[in-house]
Amino acid sequence: MLSPVVGGFYFGALIAGVARAARGAGHRVVAVQTYPAGLDRERYPDESVLDTPVALGAVDGLVVIGKSLSAERLAAVREWGVPVVLISEDPAHPDDPVVVPDNVGGVREAVEHLLWHGHTAIGFLGNLGQRDMRERFAAYRSTLAEHGIESDDAWWYEASDNQELGGADAAARMLAAGTPTTAVIAATDRNAVGFQRALRSHGLVLPRDQAVVAFDHADSGARVSPRLSTVDPHFGRVGEQAVHLLLARMHGDDVAPGEHRVASSLVVRESCGCTEVTSPATAVPVDEDTVGGALLRRLADVAFAGPVGSGTARRSGHDAREAWWRAVEEPLDVAAERGTAPAPAALGRLSDLTAALQPHPEALEQMVTVLRTVECRRVAALPPARADNAPALRRAVTDVLLAVTKGCTRAMLARSGQLERTIVDQYEVDMDLLRGDGASPRALGWLPRGVRGHACLGLWASNDRGPGDREMEIVGVHDTTGTLSRLVGVRTTASQFPPPALTRAGTVGSNELTFVVPVTFGGSDWGLLAIDGTVETRSTQPRDRFNHWAALLAVALDQERLLASLREQRKALEQAAARERALADTVRESEERYALASMAAHDGTWDWDVSAGTVYYSPRWKQTLGYADEVIGDQPAEWLERVHPADRDELSAAIAAQLGGGGTPLELEHRVRTQSGDYRWMMCRAVTVLDDAGCPARLVGTLVDVTERKEAEIALQRDALHDPETGLVNRLLLLDRLGAALLRCRRSPSYDCAVALVRVQERVGDDDPGPDVHREVVRQLRRPLREGDTTARTAEDDFVILVDDVGPDGMPERLKELLERLRRDVGPRLAVGVLGSVRGLRDAHEVLREVEMVLLRAQARTDPRTALR
Known part of the structure; x- marks a missing residue:
């Protein structure tokens, strides 16, 4: 059986149904996970991690769950000559039978139940990326049409995925649209759970404000409030039906191609509006x-x-x-x-x-x-x-x-006891695999003591992932009888894994089946883990324990490889240390010459001995920072801990790059704390000295005080973006921030900002409004409103205030208080225009023109007898 993952209420239930029917017919089941272990929050990749379907060389029949293989690989499977039955997947060949839950009948029953409750505006939420979801959506629309109701496009709430997050996103879209429906059919239970939680967090009362019926009958629906009415597709029976069809094909019987549907049932709880749980x-x-x-x-x-x-x-x-x-x-x-x-x-x-x-x-x-x-x-x-x-x-x-x-x-x-045992097993596995100081994880000694079945680990013989049947080597087995130990060291191929000796060792008819999970994590792909066990069918998350173990095993193998590499590096460093000591003797003889050259050049020289972990700081280096010679020792921290916190990471990264074999000399400006407690700008230049083996042995450089030049550069940069007279932001920087605010408005419907224009006016017949007025305005505007707000001077008498992230209630209180304080302290010399929202404006220049028009209209409404112009 090929499945994207091998646990959870959907995949796990399908696998359990296949196992039940196969056991009854005397067959043993191998469930192969085709997607990588340790998937990131169930965001499935575009294709499986297995280039070659596993176990095809020794199986009697094959059940393939939708999306476990790409269409091309599914077509290639037919070339192996193995009978195939699909579950919820478009067939690669017209003769292939496909088993699906009765999506149409289940949704029809759910819609008619909501119609019986009196709902007519019934919506649908879901992600239509899979076959089952598209069928459910089509059944929803056709059922409404049968009852004389035409579904509105506004009733369709698209979900980003089949999980809770997709349901929450759909709820946000429904609320933004004004809640056009009174009831909703959810494509999955997990969509519905996220949908209900989001609606309740916004104050809606369910099912009064929105009735919900979902599809899947996962246990999570019984844990939410109100409990979720849902359609039970009986996934286990879907798996059983797939095996019945597969056995018929294996025996040479005629099996009708196309769809074979398994009846579903409506499970009524409270979310639809019913007052008690019925069946x-x-x-x-x-x-x-x-x-x-x-x-x-x-x-x-x-x-x-x-x-x-x-x-x-x-x-x-x-x-x-x-x-x-x-x-x-x-x-x-x-x-x-x-x-x-x-x-x-x-x-x-x-x-x-x-x-x-x-x-x-x-x-x-x-x-x-x-x-x-x-x-x-x-x-x-x-x-x-x-x-x-x-x-x-x-x-x-x-x-x-x-x-x-x-x-x-x-x-x-x-079930509680099983979950507790699972937690204990996970803890044992986590500790054994992540400790890194025990036996090699390849030997499978980390498996929990409660695992009585058989297990086998095969690692790829090479990193070549080209087309064809990949070769692998069996490196570890778990077998209480010891009969499988002979498999260690055997070379085989992916199509022959797990080895027949492992599957024959299991008892036909027992509850256990063999799981095959890729040993992957991140970018690592080590091989395959085969292990006997029982399938988890009741968990909401498809996070099977074997999936977890395989991901941790990949991390442990990565760590083992890293430790081996580090041991080799340590040996090389020890050999280099002997050569470095000889080189250090020569270096000491040159220290006096370095000190004299440093004093002559007025540069503070330093010499970092990598192997010894010490640094020689010249007297001039210490004098540059104002320290006496005996105050500074020979540790790197004497320098690095005095570096400004904002510059420390950059300097450490530059030094690490040099020690890692950087090709260009180090050259970096940074701030260092002097003996007086203030910070001075220093230019650091250094080169790396290699030993005979080509490894970094020393880092030699100079430190020069460049404070005056650096402060002049900073002043020039600041004057370019600030008004030199007031210190406020100038027009250029204001336009840039306005542009950024407009862009954010377009991206986020919940974001907006306000803009105010304050103009100092002259009195009639008075050419000078008076410096005290400007000074008071600037003094008031320098007071920060809130982090993110901007106050700018755009002209001789014009000042603009950009208030970030305002709500829907109009002018924020902090802006009102500032303008009232200006009017009180400055008097009638001010004209003020306020633009409460920038939404819908094209660019920053249009914002400034619009707020000036507001100001001019406000002036036009004032009493003409006043002496303002």
Whole structure:
């Protein structure tokens, strides 16, 4: 079986269904994950990591889940001559059968249920990148059309993915559109969960303001509020149907090409508007089922995830659910006919069957509703001769409910225990693989003690990923019997992995299957890990533990390779150290000459001995910073820790580049703290001296004080962007920031800014408005409003204020307070124009023209008798 990943409620349930049906036919299943381990937040890549499909050399048949292989590779699989059945994928050949859940029937039932609740404006949210999602969308539109409703384009909320984030994005778009719908069909449960959370965070009350029905029946839907009504596509039965078709093709029977659909069921919870959890079982009319037998059959059909475990649970899903139905019916029949209570052994068996069938979270509520309905129907159907058996029948229903409750509780406790064991196993694996000081991870000794199955690790024999069957070497096995140890060192190919000896070692008919997961992480691709285990079908996230182990194994192998490289480098450095000591003797003889040359050139020289980790600082170097000779030692920190924090990273990176073999000499300006506590700008120049092996041995350079030149450069740069008289931002820099604000407005619908123009006016007949007025305006404007705001002088008497990130309520309070303070302190000499929003304006020049027009209109409205112009 080829699948993008090998865990989670979707892929895991499909694999579990395949395994159930295959075990019943005497076959063993190998589930191959075709996508890399450790995927980033389930953002699947465009294609699988496996160039050659694994295990094709020794399999009887192949089930391929949609998107696990590209169309080209899927077509190439047919050349191997292995019978193929697809799940939710477009066929590579017209003869290929494709098994899909009944997306059309499930969505139709969901839409009609919302119509029954009185909704007519029903929307759809989802990502249409996959076949199933496109079918669900088409079924939604056609069902509305059948009921005389034409779906509006505004009712379609596109999701960026099939996860919670995509649902939250769709909720944001719905709110921005003014909530045109009263109910929504979600393509996936995870979309719906993110959608509901986003709506509730904005104050909407669900399902009053928006009813929701989803598709998938994942356990996460039972954990949200309100609990999610959903369509159960019965993914396990989809997998079972795929195996039935595959076995028929393997036996030479005719199998119809095209689609084979598996019926789905609507699971009603509170998110659609219903007040209690119900199931399709309660939809059976009374005249069709007088005593409730059909009710119980349909309840068993929808309330359970599927049989796992041992004993009875090894039978097919249908047989196991029929056995549960009979275990419920028999005590009720005995009580109705004889008036006797159910036997404890029968109740215990019913409890065992209930736990083995993995009941869904809402199963117990459904069972209470259905069994009480069955009780009423059976009591009403008792003949007069057995009317005295009614109390016994009611007690029997109560006893059955208690047994079923114990089974549901036991299943939940078993799942909790399984999760706790998984956490313990993950901790053991994490510690063993990341410690890096034990045995090689290739030996698989890091596997948890609870793993009793077999495992095998194959690493690629070369990094060549060209077309063809890649060669690999088996480097480690896990086998309690020791019979597989002979595989270590064997060369094989990807198409022959896992080796037949590993798959034959497993017991046919057991619950375990063999998983094959790529040992990858980031850019590393080491090989393949094959391991026996059980599939996880109930987790919302497709994060199978074997996926996690394979990703950590790739990290551990990366670390092992790095440590080996470091050991080789250390050996080389030790050899170089001996040569360096001889070179150091020669260097010491030259130190006096270096000191004299430094004093003559007025430069502070320094000499960094890489192997010894010490630095020689010349007397001139220390004098340049104002320190006495005995204050500065010979450690690199004497220099680096006095470097300005803003320059420290750049200097460290430049030195590291030199020591790493940089081809050009080091030349960098940075600030260094002097003995007085202030910082001076220094020019550092250095070259690297190599030893005989070509490795950096010394770093020799000078330090020159360039403070006066640097400060002059900074002053020139500042004057280019600031008004020299006031120190405020000038017109050039203001235009640049206005342009950036306009660009951000176009990108973000929630962002806006305000602009104010303050103009100092002359009095009529007065050529000079007075320096005190300008001085007071500048003094007020220098006070910062908030980080991100800008105050600029654009002309002799004009000042512009750019207020960043304003809300939808108009002029922000900080701008109002500033303008009121200016009017109070400066008086009528000011004219003010305020532009509350820049949205819709083309460029910065248009913003300035618009705010000036606002100012001029404000002047035109003033009393003409005033002495202002």
